[in-house]
Amino acid sequence: MGIYAMDFALKFNHSIFSTPYPPKPSPKCRFLTARCSLPLSSDGAATGLAERPWKVADARLVLEDGSIWRAKSFGASGTQVGEVVFNTSLTGYQEILTDPSYAGQFVLMTNPHIGNTGVNFDDEESRQCFLAGLVIRNDVDTRAITRRLRQDGSLIGVLSTEQSRSDDELLEISRSWDIVGIDLISGVTCNAPYEWVDETKSEWDFNSDGRDRDTYRVIAYDFGIKHNILRRLASYGCKITVVPSTWPAAETLKLKPDGVLFSNGPGDPSAVPYAVETVKEILGKIPVFGICMGHQLLGQALGGKTFKMKFGHHGGNHPVRNLRNGRVEISAQNHNYAVDPASLPEGVEVTHVNLNDGSCAGLAYPALSIMSLQYHPEASPGPHDSDCGKNFFTTLNFDNLI
Numbered sequence: 001m002g003i004y005a006m007d008f009a010l011k012f013n014h015s016i017f018s019t020p021y022p023p024k025p026s027p028k029c030r031f032l033t034a035r036c037s038l039p040l041s042s043d044g045a046a047t048g049l050a051e052r053p054w055k056v057a058d059a060r061l062v063l064e065d066g067s068i069w070r071a072k073s074f075g076a077s078g079t080q081v082g083e084v085v086f087n088t089s090l091t092g093y094q095e096i097l098t099d100p101s102y103a104g105q106f107v108l109m110t111n112p113h114i115g116n117t118g119v120n121f122d123d124e125e126s127r128q129c130f131l132a133g134l135v136i137r138n139d140v141d142t143r144a145i146t147r148r149l150r151q152d153g154s155l156i157g158v159l160s161t162e163q164s165r166s167d168d169e170l171l172e173i174s175r176s177w178d179i180v181g182i183d184l185i186s187g188v189t190c191n192a193p194y195e196w197v198d199e200t201k202s203e204w205d206f207n208s209d210g211r212d213r214d215t216y217r218v219i220a221y222d223f224g225i226k227h228n229i230l231r232r233l234a235s236y237g238c239k240i241t242v243v244p245s246t247w248p249a250a251e252t253l254k255l256k257p258d259g260v261l262f263s264n265g266p267g268d269p270s271a272v273p274y275a276v277e278t279v280k281e282i283l284g285k286i287p288v289f290g291i292c293m294g295h296q297l298l299g300q301a302l303g304g305k306t307f308k309m310k311f312g313h314h315g316g317n318h319p320v321r322n323l324r325n326g327r328v329e330i331s332a333q334n335h336n337y338a339v340d341p342a343s344l345p346e347g348v349e350v351t352h353v354n355l356n357d358g359s360c361a362g363l364a365y366p367a368l369s370i371m372s373l374q375y376h377p378e379a380s381p382g383p384h385d386s387d388c389g390k391n392f393f394t395t396l397n398f399d400n401l402i
């Protein structure tokens with residue numbers, strides 16, 4: 001298998017992988033049990049090995065630089081355009097597949113062992129796959145494509161199983177589309193507010209010593225929020241209401257929460273001025289915490305600029321230095337944009353730096369009770385060094401956040 005070309009409205013389909021030990025649907029997994037295509041018995045348990053419903057077909061990945069990569073597809077058929085990014089995580093393909101921040105992108109995994117451990121209900125990061133496609137394994141040279149992306153920067157590509165389309169036609173599609181300037185958040189956010197209660201299961205909790213109870217009431221803006229962010233907040237004792245990306249700031253202020261979280265999310269932070277406006281209206285009135293897209297929106301709301309990086313950071317092995325205490329964390333990251341710290345007003349402190357390239361990985365502005373991280377403190381997948389949301393949501397102390 002080489003390329004999993006998903007169609008545009010793909011719903012996550014568990015049977016794309018053979019599943020040697022079919023998982024039992026978790027009663028807490030509200031969204032995904034409904035979408036599971038494993039054969040289920042009357043009590044809801046999965047009954048056997050999933051059949052492979054996909055057909056293997058010849059496929060092409062045509063990159064905008066003119067290179068053509070021949071491969072085998074499985075999963076959806078058709079033609080899809082997207083931005084190709086490489087991810088260096090060694091584990092966690094299911095969490096990556098279901099991370100809404102990959103909307104509009106083809107994720108190319110540098111680790112060739114994808115699918116080996118099946119899928120399970122606990123590792124879903126959202127209600128479906130939003131990414132445009134997945135490029136994996138050894139029928140396509142993922143190492144060579146990664147080297148190209150590192151050298152030339154992110155590239156737009158087209159995945160196609162349609163033999164009737166010429167190489168030139170696919171190349172033309174890749175050259176006439178761009179991910180910059182598109183609001184991808186509106187396609188992944190929830191439709192209406194809801195309460196979130198699920199915590200990290202105790203056997204998986206890496207920071208359970210002081211699980212606090214009844215800490216704060218938090219409104220979480222869903223720009224494409226990963227479930228593990230919500231599970232971590234719930235484990236810290238937060239009472240969480242998740243709201244859509246267009247939820248008016250005035251409604252949030254009316255609810256008088258103790259804190260507001262601006263979540264991760266796909267695409268270009270400059271393409272969602274409505275979200276920046278919402279952030280601006282809340283700043284200074286309620287303590288806020290931003291993660292990834294949320295961090296970028298905070299940067300813009302403070303008057304700073306974001307820019308597109310050469311090939312971004314996608315993986316579970318990014319070293320970050322916490323400038324307040326000097327400690328280095330190995331972090332999970334997934335972003336193509338970054339905040340330019342030189343563009344930020346006085347008083348905004350860069351708290352974390354990515355040690356691979358010196359880019360800004362975290363900000364704080366105690367005067368307005370703001371903290372944000374460019375990377376993923378909730379990991380999933382990735383190392384758990386950065387579980388700093390706990391400090392934020394259990395103390396709301398901005399002088400000693402981390």
Ligand SMILES: NC(=O)CC[C@H](N)C(=O)O
Nearest residue numbers: 264265267292293336337
């Ligand atoms: N994970 C995210 O929130 C991604 C943020 C933003 N879409 C970027 O690519 O930089």
